[in-house]
Amino acid sequence: MQSEIPGKEAELCVALPNGRIKCTACARYCEIPEGKVGLCGVRGVIGGKLRLFVYGRVIAGHVDPIEKKPVTHYHPGSEIFSISTTGCNWLCQYCQNYDISQRRKVEGVEMTPTQVAQTAEYYGSQGIAYTYNEPSIFMEFARDCGLEAHKRGIFNIFVSNGYDTPDSVTMMGQFLDCITVDFKGSGKQEFVRRYIGIPSADPIFQTLQEIKSKTKIHVEITDLIVPRVGDDLEAARKLCRFVHDELGPDTPIHFLRFHPDYKMLDFESTPVATLEKHYEVAKQEGLTYSYIGNVPGHPLEDTYCPECKKVVVGRYGFYVDEWNLDDKNRCKNCGCQIPITGKLHARKKSRFQFLS
Numbered sequence: 351m352q353s354e355i356p357g358k359e360a361e362l363c364v365a366l367p368n369g370r371i372k373c374t375a376c377a378r379y380c381e382i383p384e385g386k387v388g389l390c391g392v393r394g395v396i397g398g399k400l401r402l403f404v405y406g407r408v409i410a411g412h413v414d415p416i417e418k419k420p421v422t423h424y425h426p427g428s429e430i431f432s433i434s435t436t437g438c439n440w441l442c443q444y445c446q447n448y449d450i451s452q453r454r455k456v457e458g459v460e461m462t463p464t465q466v467a468q469t470a471e472y473y474g475s476q477g478i479a480y481t482y483n484e485p486s487i488f489m490e491f492a493r494d495c496g497l498e499a500h501k502r503g504i505f506n507i508f509v510s511n512g513y514d515t516p517d518s519v520t521m522m523g524q525f526l527d528c529i530t531v532d533f534k535g536s537g538k539q540e541f542v543r544r545y546i547g548i549p550s551a552d553p554i555f556q557t558l559q560e561i562k563s564k565t566k567i568h569v570e571i572t573d574l575i576v577p578r579v580g581d582d583l584e585a586a587r588k589l590c591r592f593v594h595d596e597l598g599p600d601t602p603i604h605f606l607r608f609h610p611d612y613k614m615l616d617f618e619s620t621p622v623a624t625l626e627k628h629y630e631v632a633k634q635e636g637l638t639y640s641y642i643g644n645v646p647g648h649p650l651e652d653t654y655c656p657e658c659k660k661v662v663v664g665r666y667g668f669y670v671d672e673w674n675l676d677d678k679n680r681c682k683n684c685g686c687q688i689p690i691t692g693k694l695h696a697r698k699k700s701r702f703q704f705l706s
């Protein structure tokens with residue numbers, strides 16, 4: 351009896367004259383021979399075809415606040431059914447989800463795209479996030495879940511490292527509504543080589559240009575600031591200039607506090623003063639909506655009106671605790687239009703999660 355081939359045939363790939371299949375889902379562009387898998391461990395060649403082995407295999411599912419992604423200018427207060435598969439295309443030495451992302455095994459609960467969307471709907475989630483590992487590696491599964499989500503009026507978010515390709519951005523355009531692209535150490539070459547295992551951050555910048563020019567996806571930027579090795583202010587300035595010039599001055603940028611994890615337990619948490627310096631750099635470079643993340647209670651978690659300087663959205667951690675916008679998302683004090691998509695969603699108390 352013929353054994354069942356795992357997963358589903360992948361679409362983001364090209365056949366090479368040497369018999370290998372080149373995967374075009376991410377900027378690694380693995381050229382995979384018969385019987386082997388790519389670096390992410392979840393896309394491999396069987397019978398001359400590239401297969402996505404984790405299609406329909408969900409290793410984690412949680413309902414999270416959208417602010418946890420972090421996303422602050424898209425449907426604030428909404429509940430997001432957040433899923434991931436195993437595997438990743440990056441090898442981050444500080445990864446907080448390393449148990450999932452660095453697992454090179456096909457594991458998880460079996461869920462069809464329809465079941466993913468139905469689960470999100472059942473728990474009253476306004477959106478689905480593809481997160482915890484890099485979603486581009488399971489792009490075809492995410493796309494099919496995303497199309498099912500749209501049928502139910504549910505939006506889709508990627509929490510992505512942005513190490514993508516023109517092909518994967520084209521597929522994103524079919525179903526994705528929002529993306530937060532996570533820089534680490536501001537994308538500085540020395541940092542990404544040493545602590546992520548990629549030769550350069552250039553593909554991330556190219557991905558953002560592609561998204562901006564070819565799609566209508568709402569974009570936010572995060573930058574994980576790692577003390578001593580990933581906190582260079584000039585690298586942050588370069589990133590901020592890019593965001594300002596290529597994505598626009600109203601693009602939200604979040605400087606996140608690093609916490610020691612995985613192989614970087616001998617590093618301390620990022621000093622808050624370092625994050626504040628990054629915030630100042632963003633302001634100097636003309637970015638209107640800059641934030642500090644992972645420091646609950648810090649005033650730079652809040653959104654300030656650029657005209658009258660009052661708090662228009664107050665936050666504590668992942669929760670909105672003050673909302674001073676009118677029904678058109680204008681500052682109630684001075685009428686300034688704040689670029690936030692959607693109204694504040696009232697959050698329910700119950701939470702759902704599984705981790706297989």
Ligand code: SF4
Pocket residue numbers: 373374375376377378379380387388389390391392393438439486487
């Ligand atoms: S998605 Fe996986 S197989 Fe494809 S190029 Fe990236 S690391 Fe390689």
